Amino acid sequence: QVQLVESGGGLVQAGGSLRLSCAASGRTFSSSAMGWFRHAPGQEREFVAAISWTGGGTVYTDSVKGRFSISRDKARNTVYLQMNSLTPVDTAVYYCAARRFRYASAHLSRYNHWGKGNQITVTS
DSSP: OOEEEEEOOEEEETTOOEEEEEEEESTTGGGOOEEEEEEOTTSOOEEEEEEOTTSOOEEEOGGGTTTEEEEEEGGGTEEEEEEOSOOGGGOEEEEEEEOSSSSOOOOGGGOOEEOOOEEEEEEO
């Protein structure tokens, strides 16, 4: 069983940066691919970024490429999402997720464990 706790959200002005962290517990973390998803009001939860169990493979949705960066620190059992050049469109609740397999995926249904979410609000 993997438990995920996100932190680092908050309020930021457009053009600013934030870094989300996802602390994981559970013996399977080191072999799990991890992902970040977001859910904006009135929209469906959508994929943001994912990283393979080694950290060597990453996937991003087009709207965040070049602005967001996902990474992981296995020694700390933590996954990060560095978000730069934020815009109001990025406002959402951001969720960390883990899947039982090693390879990154952009599909929400392939993730087995979810954090409770962390609010990011970007003001213009």
